[in-house]
Every structure is written in C-alpha cells, then in structure tokens.
Amino acid sequence: MTEAFRPHLTDETLNEFLDQALEAPARAAVAEHLATCAACGTRLEALRAVFSGLAELPPAPLGRDLRAGVLAAVRAQGPARLRPIADPKRPAFQAIFALQLLAALALLAFAWPFAASLTLPEQLLSANGLSTGNIAASLAYAWFGLSGLWPALQQWLASVAAQSAVPLADALPPIAAGVVLAAAGLFWLMGNALLLRPGPAPRMRRQS
C-alpha cells in the first residue's frame, strides 16, 4: 500500500494509544503506522503535549492552613462519631432495641408451630439432586402456599367470629411459617438499620 492510500489514524485511536487503552495487536499496528506517517506523528506529539503539560502542572499553592478548621469540626463531633453505632445509653436506642426484640420474639413464637409442621410434597422429597424441574416445582409450591394464606386467614377469622375457631396452626397452610419467619427477620433488620445508622454530619463552618 502506498502512502497516498493509507488512512490516517483517528483522534480516538491516538487518544487510546496514549491512554494505554488499546489491546496489544492494535497498539502494535498503531506504533507501526506512527513509525512511517509524519502527519499522524505530528498529531500524536500535539496530543502528547497535553498529557505532559497536565503531568507537569505544578501544584497551586494553598492560601491557608486547613488544619485548624478541620480539627475544630472534628472536635465538635467527637470521636464517637467515628463509630456508626448509636450510643447504647440513649433512651431511644434502648426503646427501639426492646421493641425490635419483642417483635422478633413474638413472631418467632408464632411461627414455631408452623415450622414444626412444615412438610414438603412427596415428589420433592423423593427427587434426587437439584434440578431445574425441582426448583420450578418448589417455587410453584411456595406460590400456591402463599396464595392460599390470606383466604385461610380470612376463614379462620370468620370461625373466630362464629366462636368455632380451630387452632391457627391447623388453619393456615405450612408456607405461613416461611412468611412469618421472613417477617421476623425483616423486623430484626429494620431495627438494626435504625440502631446502627450513623449520626447526622455536623455542619461545616469555614475557619479562617
């Protein structure tokens, strides 16, 4: 190929060449082109001047010492701010923790009879190993169990109203155990999120 018909390198290629962003074969091809193409070499040098200018840019002098202002703000918030955990001595912490613990324990106590009676369909228990079919069957089972939860609960409430209530554990589908356990976990996590959240950032004031 003669010089006249050889396409020049694009700006993007030259930039990526200097950014070390080209794969080895492309980089070698660009280097080969640059070795014989003066026009592209000139463009590369102009671009390289930007790179070296930025790299050699001397630091701008800082007009004031920032330590006093930073340390004043840091002292104002105190070392406890470094820990994201709230102060356990605060009444709010203790109240939230007590509520969280009570709610989680109550839900666990409620869920226990369901968990004890939880059984899986025979076809799932007899299956060998994990397969796509087993997973699909398990999901379908969970879905049908969940979809039957609300009607069963309504039926039980109606039986309570009619004063002919059966034990709740007998009235609800076994999948209720999973739902209640999940709710207990959710309560626990939400409580932790409240308890462990960092305190508000102090407002910065410029210190001259």
Place this chain on the structure above:
Amino acid sequence: MPDSSDRALVLRVRGGDSEAFGDLVQRYQTSVYNVCYRLLGETDAAEDQAQEAFIRAYQRLDTFDLERPFGPWVRRVAANLCLNRLAGAHGPVLSLDDERDEPMLGTAPDPAAAAEQAETANALEAAIAALPPHYRAVIELRHFQDLSYAEIAVELGLPVSDVKSHLFRARKLLAAHAALRQWHADKHD
C-alpha cells in the same frame, strides 16, 4: 518515636485520637486543595471544599481500607464533593446537551486573559478552568485521579463511549489552546 505512617495515623484516629487527623490534613491538604481547584476553578471555593473533604473523610474513616494509600482515597472524596457541587450548580456534570467545543464563559476565567499568561503554568490552569465542567471532570478523573475509562464511567454514571467523547474533546480544546501550546514550547526550548 511514634509511627507516623498514614496507616498508623488512621489507626490512632480510629482509636479516638482525633488530633492525629491534623497530621493527615497537613500531609495531604495541598493535593486535596488542587483537586478542588482544578475542578472548581476558584480559590475560595476550592479551600472550602478541601476542608469539607477532610471532614467528610474523617466521618467515613471507618470505611477506609487500611491496605490502600490514604492520599488517593481522600483526593477521591474531594473529587466527588466537587463533582456534586458542580452538578448542583450547573445541572448534571455530564449534561449531554452541552456538546459545544468552546470554552465556557462566565464563571471561568477569560480565555483571552489566560492567553496573556502564556509563559507560566497559570496558562494551563486557566485553560483547564475555561473548560466546561463536564470536561474538567473527565480530565481530573483521568489525568489526576488515574482512573480508567470504565472507572470514570462508573463514577459519573455515563456510558464509556460518552466518557471517551468528553475526554477526547477536552484534550482537543487544551491542545488548541494557544497559551498551552506556547507554554509547552517554552518548556522544551
């Protein structure tokens, strides 16, 4: 003699010795200020943002990975603060409707004034400051924070193709800046 490495200072601060943070501030305040100055182009605003960057770093010191150097981390904190400030002042930092290839006028120094300072490094500072904010952002993150295209894209929430486009245009503007060309020629004469 107490260990004065960055790691030791961070551990002392985490242990409750907030005064040790002053040593870290002293060590990195100039480089942090320069990040802010390059991105904001104003000395007062850059000093305020640098101070706030250190306070923010102190608040988040528990998230700092002790196996990594402190300097790049605190400079990244400063860059993020400035990018948020630019986004607040000018809309999204990388607004796609601002694709013009002329230096932004108004808040940035006058390019003509910068050209008169052709023989000093101030010319390059002025050329950077005259760039639109989203171009300054990619220049800062690529050349001074040493991030890859992909990392810049994550940082700014942009496609890599847009990052490249902004970066290449910004460099083109800097390369075309008469003051920069003269400054660079003088340095290599």
